[in-house]
Amino acid sequence: MDTIKNYLDNLFNGLPKTAKLQELKLNILSNMEEKYQELKQQGKTENEAIGIVISEFGNIDELISELGIQVDPQTKEQPVVTEEEVDKYINAKRRMGIQVGLGVMLCILSPIALILIGDLAKAGLILQGLSRDAVDLPGVIVLFLSLATAVGIFIYSGMSFAQYSHMEKGVSLPFGLEAKLRQDRTNFTPKFTLCIIVGVCMCILSPMGVIIADARGSEIGETYGTVLFLFIIAIAVFLFITSGTIWSSYDILLKIGDHAPKKPEDKVISAVSSIMWLLAAAIFLFCGFVYGMWYIAWIVFPVTGILYAMFTAAYSIFTEKNK
Amino acid sequence: MISSDVIRGYNDTIILYLLLDGPSYGYEISKNIRELTQEKYIMKETTLYSAFNRLESNGYIESFYGDETFGKRRTYYRITPSGLTYYKEKCEEWALTQDVINRFIKEWKE
Structure with missing residues (x-):
């Protein structure tokens, strides 16, 4: 029985998880399970019954094109886990x-x-x-x-x-x-x-x-x-x-x-952030070691934090407007 | 075995026919197709549910939830008045198609 469910789970995996598709899947599942039960009652072995049920499932692409579903290529490529x-x-x-x-x-x-x-x-x-x-x-x-x-x-x-x-x-x-x-x-x-x-x-x-x-x-x-x-x-x-x-x-x-x-702009932000924080660390160490300003050099970190927040806010407003 | 290309245009007609006598659900319909055709035509699950989806979005059938059996909620389908009209049109179309094609079919007696 689980074989049929797993088979359907895997087929529907790459598809968007909409309520409509969930329902469709449940209907198909109960249909297949009913067919399986009846084949068993006719004296088929479990393997035979599962084989027949799966061979009569058809082609998932037929459903996909009928429902006009856009398959997200990223999700389809990701490995399925148990x-x-x-x-x-x-x-x-x-x-x-x-x-x-x-x-x-x-x-x-x-x-x-x-x-x-x-x-x-x-x-x-x-x-x-x-x-x-x-x-x-x-x-x-x-x-x-x-x-x-x-x-x-x-x-x-x-x-x-x-x-x-x-x-x-x-x-x-x-x-x-x-x-x-x-x-x-x-x-x-x-x-x-x-x-x-x-x-x-x-x-x-x-x-x-x-x-x-x-x-x-x-x-x-x-x-x-x-x-x-x-x-x-x-x-x-x-x-x-x-x-x-x-x-x-x-x-x-x-x-x-x-x-x-991650969206593309996040990459820009993460690139800028890594540069900013490394720079801050460099300034902190430089002021500390060269000028011995350990007592005040830490101020670069909160300042960087504020600058970083300003940058991300300004950047998202800017990109938002461009859309 | 019937090639699915030939029968494709009539899957909807087959399903509508089986709904003429009253509401039915997925498995019952596919079982009836198998029995009526003496296993000469077995409709695949994906074909069946594609057809349900198409018929429903065209307004030819309606779905509703039937009684729960064994804790499972079953989706039933019933034919609508416009579905019946469509079915009658398809019957006429088939009569015409059959009449036309038959003129080109030669019976071989060997």
């Missing part, structure tokens, strides 16, 4: 999200030992009598070990995900599967929103420890506050990355949001 492949991809993406999230957490938390040991020693609470360099040593080691572990995790997760990367080059989803994915995405929305809200609240509240300690004039309190700050940020970033990766896996498969098929 539910199993999609499930595997989403699971792989979820694993990757957790791995990358942990890696980034490690990066954010990596200076904690250095800060904590250094400040505690400075306050005379631990490691009294050691030189400043000797005190910093364990912290530095922890810092580099954390970074190395994080990089290891990134490489590992990137390599284990590589076998699924073809799924991100645009795939064609059978009707049923696309509907199921849309449903899954809708079901995931409240969870995703909650993760973002909690994460943003954590980011806003994260400096509280430092601020309170500062107000009370406690230097060691400020150190604890900084550690707390990093922990909160790390957890928030972990939430953003893990939930964002799952969310993007739906968007990539369904080709919506940022993953909608």
Whole structure:
């Protein structure tokens, strides 16, 4: 029975997903299934019945020309994927999200030992009598070990995900599967929103420890506050990355949001944006290294952001008018 | 086997004929064609549904949802007054065509 359904799914795959075609497909499917049941009752084997039903289907081009359908050549060329492949991809993406999230957490938390040991020693609470360099040593080691572990995790997760990367080059989803994915995405929305809200609240509240300690004039309190700050940020970033990766896996498969098929003008914008941001980074590094203006050089990034927004807005208005 | 080129112009007529006695649905119609022609003509699914689409957009048939059987909603078709007029025209056309072509058909008796 599934053979007939899959056969139709594949044939209708490259066609636009209109209500009319959906209905037509359902009618043809029930027609074929009825024929199949009757052939089985006449004593045909399953294979014989399926063979007859499919041989009597006809030619899909007949329907296409009758209905005057324009077939989108892009969708027709994209490989058709099965539910199993999609499930595997989403699971792989979820694993990757957790791995990358942990890696980034490690990066954010990596200076904690250095800060904590250094400040505690400075306050005379631990490691009294050691030189400043000797005190910093364990912290530095922890810092580099954390970074190395994080990089290891990134490489590992990137390599284990590589076998699924073809799924991100645009795939064609059978009707049923696309509907199921849309449903899954809708079901995931409240969870995703909650993760973002909690994460943003954590980011806003994260400096509280430092601020309170500062107000009370406690230097060691400020150190604890900084550690707390990093922990909160790390957890928030972990939430953003893990939930964002799952969310993007739906968007990539369904080709919506940022993953909608790119229009030509988007290419112009993306070209300009990559040049602008690289230029900004170059200016930032140049001012920093050559003039030592680290304290103010960061201003190029917000300025670039504003310029970029102005450019895209102006560009879309301009191209809109030209149409 | 009948070549589909020859019969193409009369697929619509065949379907309209089967709707004369009352509404029917896709499978029943294709089954009736098979039985009435003693399996000499089997209408393909794509031909059948192309014809439904054409007939409906010309206003010769109407579709409606019938009773649900086994949880499936079935689409039924019924012939309209203009469909009946069209059917009668096609019958006359066929009588004429048959009369003309028959004059050129030689019966071979061997």
